[in-house]
Amino acid sequence: DGGITQSPKYLFRKEGQNVTLSCEQNLNHDAMYWYRQDPGQGLRLIYYSQIVNDFQKGDIAEGYSVSREKKESFPLTVTSAQKNPTAFYLCASSIGGLEVYEQFFGPGTRLTVL
C-alpha cells in the first residue's frame, strides 16, 4: 500500500539535544512538507520541498533544518535552537509541480522535551 510513514510515533528529548524525525513516502510524489501542530493553532508550515535537493523555509523555520537527498525521504531535524519544540509534527506529500493538489499526511510524531 502506498502512503507516508513517520517515525517514531513518540519521541522524548532532553533540552539542548538535536533530534531527527523521519518521513518516508512511496507515493512517487515530488513535493513534501513538514508542519507543526500546537493545540488551538492549527498547522504551521516549517519547511517544504518541491524537488530533490531543493527546499524552502516555511513560516516557522527557525530552529529546524531539513534535507531532501532522495525523492522518498524528507527528514526534519529539531535543533537545540528551537526554543519550544514540544509539539505534534506532521509530514505530508503531494504530486507537486506548479499546481498544488491535495496533500497526503503521515500519522505524525509527538515530540516532548523533558
Added chain:
Amino acid sequence: AQSVTQLGSHVSVSEGALVLLRCNYSSSVPPYLFWYVQYPNQGLQLLLKYTTGATLVKGINGFEAEFKKSETSFHLTKPSAHMSDAAEYFCAVRTHDKVIFGPGTSLSVIP
C-alpha cells in the same frame, strides 16, 4: 496574501442533527479549496476538494461543501451527524506552491 478563517473553534451538535462548519478564505488566485479531518493523535485525511467546475462538492462520509465565490466561502455540511464524526476539521486554500490551513474547528457529537 492568502488566508483562511474558520468561524467557531468548537462546534457541538446532537447525533442526527445537521453539521455546519464555516470556512472563509482570501486568495489572489483562483482558489483551490480543501477540507481535511483529523482524529486524535492521527494525521489529516482529505474529506473533499474544490478545484474547478461544479461548486457543490461531495466528499467522503456523507460530507459536502459549496464554493460561493461572491461570499468567499466554502462551508462544510452533513445532513445527519454521527458519533464517528467527532474530530477536528481543517479548511485549507492553496497558494502557488503550498497550502494554507485554517485554525481548525473541533466537532463534538452529543448522543
